[in-house]
Amino acid sequence: GQQLxxxxxxxxxxxxxxxxxxxxxxxxxxxWLWYKQDPGEGPVLLIALYKxxxxxxxxxxxxxxxxxxxxxxxxxxxxxxxxxGIYFCAGREGxxxxxxxxxxxxxxxxxxxxxx
Amino acid sequence: DADVTQTPRNRITKTGKRIMLECSQTKGHDRxxxxxxxxxxxLRLIYYSFDVKDINKGEISDGYSVSRQAQxxxxxxxxxxxxxxxxxxxCATGVGDGGRMTDTQYFxxxxxxxxx
Numbered sequence: 001g002q003q004l005x006x007x008x009x010x011x012x013x014x015x016x017x018x019x020x021x022x023x024x025x026x027x028x029x030x031x032w033l034w035y036k037q038d039p040g041e042g043p044v045l046l047i048a049l050y051k052x053x054x055x056x057x058x059x060x061x062x063x064x065x066x067x068x069x070x071x072x073x074x075x076x077x078x079x080x081x082x083x084x085g086i087y088f089c090a091g092r093e094g095x096x097x098x099x100x101x102x103x104x105x106x107x108x109x110x111x112x113x114x115x116x
Numbered sequence: 117d118a119d120v121t122q123t124p125r126n127r128i129t130k131t132g133k134r135i136m137l138e139c140s141q142t143k144g145h146d147r148x149x150x151x152x153x154x155x156x157x158x159l160r161l162i163y164y165s166f167d168v169k170d171i172n173k174g175e176i177s178d179g180y181s182v183s184r185q186a187q188x189x190x191x192x193x194x195x196x197x198x199x200x201x202x203x204x205x206x207c208a209t210g211v212g213d214g215g216r217m218t219d220t221q222y223f224x225x226x227x228x229x230x231x232x
Contacts, residue, residue, distance in 0.1 A: 033220070035223075040225070040226075042206050042208075042226050043159070090159075103174075106151075106160070
């Protein structure tokens with residue numbers, strides 16, 4: 001099946017530092033999504049990317065859809081304690097009407113710890 | 117009130133028992149999904165349903181069954197629970213509009229299941 005590798009698995013940073021994480025897939029994706037999961041909660045969508053090369057920001061978060069369509073990264077600038085959580089990338093492989101349409105493949109997650 | 121609710125939030129059961137996890141949504145979405153989350157493995161799709169009459173297996177459906185009782189309700193059953201089904205289970209909903217929103221999934225708070 002689809003392989004989606006997310007790195008790093010965990011990060012321990014100081015408040016104020018920038019953070020970068022990325023995902024790579026074994027095949028082409030048509031959509032990349034980035035989710036954050038707070039402790040005891042379900043994942044919440046942060047950013048959605050729909051076109052190769054697309055760069056999108058949401059506050060201190062910036063994500064890019066790789067040109068090869070096989071990777072994406074998420075940057076967090078000037079981290080704060082509430083950024084703590086697990087960050088997941090997710091991708092969709094198929095096109096509209098295809099059997100995989102509407103199904104997402106998730107990365108393994110990046111656990112972020114921010115020290116005050 | 118939460119848009120996607122899951123019951124129970126926590127459950128401890130014994131090997132061989134039948135367990136049902138419930139999911140309800142007030143978002144009016146036609147698509148519903150069940151995932152399990154294990155440390156280091158991200159979210160893996162168990163079953164998904166694009167409407168009340170449409171049920172599909174995900175990547176790890178063995179040992180699980182589902183029922184879409186209504187547009188707003190999607191339940192997951194473990195017919196005979198085993199210890200390696202100990203995990204965090206998430207229900208999600210999505211919009212099947214054929215456009216970009218189809219890629220966005222909204223997650224419930226999760227059910228922590230422990231099988232002894």
